[in-house]
Amino acid sequence: MLATLKRLFKHRWLDETDTRRAIPPDMVKRLAQRVAASEKRHSGEVRICVEAGLPTSYILRGATARDRAVTMFGKLRVWDTEHNNGVLIYLLLAERAIEVVADRGLNRKVTPQEWREIVARMGGAFRDGRFEDGLTEALAEVSALLVQHFPLAPGEADTNELPDEPVLG
Incomplete structure (x- = not known):
């Protein structure tokens, strides 16, 4: 009970x-631009x-940052893409927790170890308070x-199915 109260x-x-x-408006704008450039x-x-x-x-129910990331993956409709290849990069400041949740299309092609390595690299930047660096690295x-x-086929245009702006809460 004491651990729950502390948490x-x-x-x-x-x-x-x-x-x-931690993520001021100018950084939100830069991150949105980076997401848009990536998706091209x-x-x-x-x-x-x-x-x-x-x-x-x-x-109160002992849920983890991963539980919340999976919930946000659904709430933000990241699962609702044509090729099932949406990805959520989630950061929980209170616990300095990082989660990457990918839809099944991409998860079939990327090993759990690759995801853990990406999260580990992000962690160093976040521990140092370099949130933009960590998010930019994760996005890259x-x-x-x-x-x-x-990949997009030559000449194929990207269909932007979801907003590019980060969600802050």
């Missing part, structure tokens, strides 16, 4: 103001979501996988 306090201590301080090279869709803390209901690595497995 609850940690997640309630941070709010959207902290998220916007492949048929996948990439979303970035940064949240300060988990909702209270998640903490996810984009490389999407270009490798779902």
Whole structure:
């Protein structure tokens, strides 16, 4: 019970103001531009979501950052792409937790070890408070996988199925 209370306090201590301080509007704009540029090279869709803390209901039931990332993957409709190749890059500030959730089309082609390595590389930047560097690196690595497995054919235009702007909460 004490661990749950400590965790609850940690997640309630941070709010959207902290998220916007970590990811200011100019960074949101740059990240959206990077997502848009990435998606011109492949048929996948990439979303970035940064949240300060988990909702209270998640903490009380012992849910993890991964549980929340999977929920946000659904809420943001990242699963709803034509080729089942959407990817969510999720950052939870309260726990400095990073999750990458990919739809089944891409998951069939990328090993769990590759995803863990991407998350590990992002972790160093986030631990140092370099959120833009970490998100940019993650986007570059996810984009490389999407270009490798779902490239656009020469002359094929990208259909932008989801918004490019990061979601902050």
